[in-house]
Amino acid sequence: MRSAELESYLAECRQLTLREIREIIPKQGRNRTRLYDLILEYPLRSAKALRPALCVATCRALGGHLESVLLSAAVLELYHNAFLIHDDVEDGSESRRDGLTLHRQQGVPIAVNVGDAMLALTLEPLLDNMRTLGLGKALRILQVVARMARESAEGQAIELEWVRDGNWHLSDADYVRMVYKKTSWYTFITPAIVGCIVAEAAERQTVALRKFASLLGIAFQMQDDILNLTAERERYGKEIDGDLWEGKHTVLLLHMMRTVQAEKRRTIETILAKDRPASLATAVPSGGDGACADGAALSRVLDDLKTRGDLSLAGWRAIRAAMQSSSVHSNGVKTAEEVQYLIDCIDECGSVPYASQVAQRWASKARDVFDEVKDWLEPSVHRDFLEGLVDFVVRRDH
Amino acid sequence: MRSAELESYLAECRQLTLREIREIIPKQGRNRTRLYDLILEYPLRSAKALRPALCVATCRALGGHLESVLLSAAVLELYHNAFLIHDDVEDGSESRRDGLTLHRQQGVPIAVNVGDAMLALTLEPLLDNMRTLGLGKALRILQVVARMARESAEGQAIELEWVRDGNWHLSDADYVRMVYKKTSWYTFITPAIVGCIVAEAAERQTVALRKFASLLGIAFQMQDDILNLTAERERYGKEIDGDLWEGKHTVLLLHMMRTVQAEKRRTIETILAKDRPASLATAVPSGGDGACADGAALSRVLDDLKTRGDLSLAGWRAIRAAMQSSSVHSNGVKTAEEVQYLIDCIDECGSVPYASQVAQRWASKARDVFDEVKDWLEPSVHRDFLEGLVDFVVRRDH
Numbered sequence: 144m145r146s147a148e149l150e151s152y153l154a155e156c157r158q159l160t161l162r163e164i165r166e167i168i169p170k171q172g173r174n175r176t177r178l179y180d181l182i183l184e185y186p187l188r189s190a191k192a193l194r195p196a197l198c199v200a201t202c203r204a205l206g207g208h209l210e211s212v213l214l215s216a217a218v219l220e221l222y223h224n225a226f227l228i229h230d231d232v233e234d235g236s237e238s239r240r241d242g243l244t245l246h247r248q249q250g251v252p253i254a255v256n257v258g259d260a261m262l263a264l265t266l267e268p269l270l271d272n273m274r275t276l277g278l279g280k281a282l283r284i285l286q287v288v289a290r291m292a293r294e295s296a297e298g299q300a301i302e303l304e305w306v307r308d309g310n311w312h313l314s315d316a317d318y319v320r321m322v323y324k325k326t327s328w329y330t331f332i333t334p335a336i337v338g339c340i341v342a343e344a345a346e347r348q349t350v351a352l353r354k355f356a357s358l359l360g361i362a363f364q365m366q367d368d369i370l371n372l373t374a375e376r377e378r379y380g381k382e383i384d385g386d387l388w389e390g391k392h393t394v395l396l397l398h399m400m401r402t403v404q405a406e407k408r409r410t411i412e413t414i415l416a417k418d419r420p421a422s423l424a425t426a427v428p429s430g431g432d433g434a435c436a437d438g439a440a441l442s443r444v445l446d447d448l449k450t451r452g453d454l455s456l457a458g459w460r461a462i463r464a465a466m467q468s469s470s471v472h473s474n475g476v477k478t479a480e481e482v483q484y485l486i487d488c489i490d491e492c493g494s495v496p497y498a499s500q501v502a503q504r505w506a507s508k509a510r511d512v513f514d515e516v517k518d519w520l521e522p523s524v525h526r527d528f529l530e531g532l533v534d535f536v537v538r539r540d541h
Numbered sequence: 542m543r544s545a546e547l548e549s550y551l552a553e554c555r556q557l558t559l560r561e562i563r564e565i566i567p568k569q570g571r572n573r574t575r576l577y578d579l580i581l582e583y584p585l586r587s588a589k590a591l592r593p594a595l596c597v598a599t600c601r602a603l604g605g606h607l608e609s610v611l612l613s614a615a616v617l618e619l620y621h622n623a624f625l626i627h628d629d630v631e632d633g634s635e636s637r638r639d640g641l642t643l644h645r646q647q648g649v650p651i652a653v654n655v656g657d658a659m660l661a662l663t664l665e666p667l668l669d670n671m672r673t674l675g676l677g678k679a680l681r682i683l684q685v686v687a688r689m690a691r692e693s694a695e696g697q698a699i700e701l702e703w704v705r706d707g708n709w710h711l712s713d714a715d716y717v718r719m720v721y722k723k724t725s726w727y728t729f730i731t732p733a734i735v736g737c738i739v740a741e742a743a744e745r746q747t748v749a750l751r752k753f754a755s756l757l758g759i760a761f762q763m764q765d766d767i768l769n770l771t772a773e774r775e776r777y778g779k780e781i782d783g784d785l786w787e788g789k790h791t792v793l794l795l796h797m798m799r800t801v802q803a804e805k806r807r808t809i810e811t812i813l814a815k816d817r818p819a820s821l822a823t824a825v826p827s828g829g830d831g832a833c834a835d836g837a838a839l840s841r842v843l844d845d846l847k848t849r850g851d852l853s854l855a856g857w858r859a860i861r862a863a864m865q866s867s868s869v870h871s872n873g874v875k876t877a878e879e880v881q882y883l884i885d886c887i888d889e890c891g892s893v894p895y896a897s898q899v900a901q902r903w904a905s906k907a908r909d910v911f912d913e914v915k916d917w918l919e920p921s922v923h924r925d926f927l928e929g930l931v932d933f934v935v936r937r938d939h
Contacts, residue, residue: 152780169691176695176698176702177698177702178694178695178698229653229654229657232650232653233649233650233651233654234650234654235650250705251630251631251649252630252631252632252701252704253631253698253701253702255627255630255653255703256627256631256694256697256698257698259627259660259690259693259694259697260691260694260695260698262657262660262692262695263687263690264691265696266664266683266685266687266690267685267687267688267691268681270687273680278676282668282671285664285668286665286668287667289661289663289665289677290663290665292657292660292661292664293567293661293662293663295657296555296576296654296657296658297574297576297658298577298660299653299654300574300576300655301574303650303651303654304574304575304651306650307648307651320547358602374615387787405594439911441860444859444860445860446861448852448853448856448859448860453852453853453855453856453859454851454852454853454856455846455851455852457851458846458851458852459844460840461846461848461851462839462842462843462860467581495578498847521919525670
């Protein structure tokens with residue numbers, strides 16, 4: 144399937160999914176809140192709707208019906224968007240899908256609650272499945288979704304602990320274990336299994352498609368890491384180099400850390416231990432974080448004043464101490480030069496071509512599995528879409 | 542039921558619930574994370590376990606069995622603790638159950654994820670109910686829990702919007718509508734309904750017990766508001782006057798705002814529009830908020846330096862501007878004097894006795910409903926516990 148056809152398959156699924164999501168959102172009575180408008184905020188931005196499309200394509204390629212799978216596909220998209228909102232808070236991300244992240248726009252309190260509300264809305268449609276799909280299928284879908292929610296939280300926990308502990312001594316195998324939980328399970332494995340359940344796939348078909356999905360998920364996340372560093376801002380919709388500012392454990396950064404000279408590695412660890420600049424925290428429109436001042440900007444002003452003699456050394460020390468006492472733990476904030484240094488090291492170590500190669504290898508494993516599966520699937524646009532995903536995940540530029 | 546007996550009923554249910562929660566938490570393999578230790582953090586602190594106790598007591602007073610209801614009761618306690626973690630983030634709370642709030646202890650990123658993980662763990666046990674309770678009961682419980690999650694998020698959304706919009710012109714009826722969603726649904730209504738479902742209560746019994754629970758929930762939250770202002774720190778386990786620092790819409794504050802003279806009201810609105818001091822944000826051990834400086838402390842140092850001549854007026858202005866530009870939206874932070882001013886106004890308006898009276902009125906409505914229900918219930922410690930709750934919710938000191 145050519146790229147344009149794949150995009151149009153995605154776009155069509157996205158429209159169908161959005162219609163379902165609007166149906167899921169409760170109609171409001173007199174206690175009207177903006178909550179349900181905010182739930183649509185991320186889904187209405189330029190999203191790929193990859194998860195519902197994979198779910199629909201799997202189901203239909205196995206002979207299942209669109210109307211049987213669409214509600215579950217929409218629920219997976221709701222889950223995805225809820226995870227995005229909470230992940231953006233957790234990672235301190237600035238932008239998402241060509242706009243501010245929800246917590247930058249609405250504040251952390253409202254964003255966390257919008258995510259919770261989306262999670263809350265997933266349960267009723269999955270129970271409604273009992274009427275349309277019958278008890279057995281509905282239950283199996285509920286069980287898979289329960290596992291998915293758990294795997295995702297575990298994957299996120301693993302990475303947050305690495306961040307907190309400044310743990311950079313990690314192999315590709317460590318990375319893959321984390322990504323399998325954090326990305327593959329909800330982005331690929333669950334949509335594929337749900338499609339299989341609805342279409343009544345045979346056990347060995349489900350096993351194979353699940354394996355296909357797991358492998359694709361790894362390749363997809365590696366490409367995501369690469370795009371975050373290399374893609375142009377307009378195209379990708381996330382802040383470029385955001386992963387470096389946030390100190391995320393990407394396949395690129397881990398490769399560079401394993402490859403770079405020892406003395407550089409110590410410098411890099413110092414940089415990675417620093418926070419990103421506080422523009423995030425300061426722009427939050429409400430809540431306890433409001434009174435934060437940007438440490439880096441303040442520091443520059445203070446240094447200028449001291450140099451010009453507008454501020455005595457004693458005064459400078461007193462202000463620094465006041466800043467210090469209110470951010471005791473901080474290792475300072477990263478500068479643009481430091482992030483550029485990280486990029487230079489990544490280039491020097493050849494980590495982008497390395498990551499690209501590894502991503503291709505995972506995609507190629509996925510292709511091998513697909514070749515075994517292919518004959519079971521009906522020749523159709525749906526089967527072509529699944530096959531096209533293999534190239535898409537590693538060749539996409541957004 | 543005397544207070545000591547009620548406490549011991551609660552304590553016993555708490556032990557049983559904790560045992561269930563430990564069973565629900567997955568055993569870990571090689572990808573061990575601290576996630577599942579952190580899930581136990583709040584439940585292991587000095588919690589009342591009111592929700593599981595109400596669920597168990599309702600079930601058993603209707604002739605149901607402990608072993609049938611315990612898993613669902615534990616799930617409700619998990620939900621409660623997940624809500625607490627996220628609410629503490631959303632409200633910027635400092636302490637919870639005699640300790641730091643989870644986000645103060647672990648950082649916002651880990652705390653949000655621990656809450657999500659707890660929510661993720663609720664689904665599998667509710668599906669397991671099918672084996673032990675049968676399909677019908679298990680499904681009804683799932684439906685009630687789905688509604689509960691939605692009502693709670695809507696209630697939280699209503700209050701967060703009031704906070705964000707600085708909306709203080711609210712009646713007791715507005716407050717009750719918010720609290721019904723935010724507190725009654727998950728603290729009282731759902732535990733009672735789940736108890737009814739497991740014990741196969743008749744429809745009119747369920748309707749009556751649900752009404753009893755709704756009314757108790759309102760009284761309970763009003764008493765919670767009062768305790769937050771009046772209780773001694775050691776006993777209550779939350780920061781005292783925390784609601785005032787956070788600018789929460791308590792029954793006390795809303796009464797005061799309706800009662801106080803117009804010119805004072807304007808002063809109060811200015812105070813309430815201010816953030817709480819940023820000690821919260823600054824103590825968070827990781828994430829983007831790390832570089833925050835405490836605006837109030839810095840301001841004092843700057844003013845001192847200017848007075849002493851250590852800092853020129855131009856310098857003072859430059860620093861203030863740097864602070865300003867990095868917290869454009871901020872209305873400044875509340876001081877202890879300003880919070881004391883709020884307390885004085887609350888005293889002056891008689892808002893504590895007013896709230897106490899209104900809470901008694903809701904409790905007394907609950908008692909009237911209980912008197913209708915009582916004859917259907919088996920004379921037992923469980924029935925006595927339910928009856929004892931009426932006094933407990935408005936007389937408790939923690």
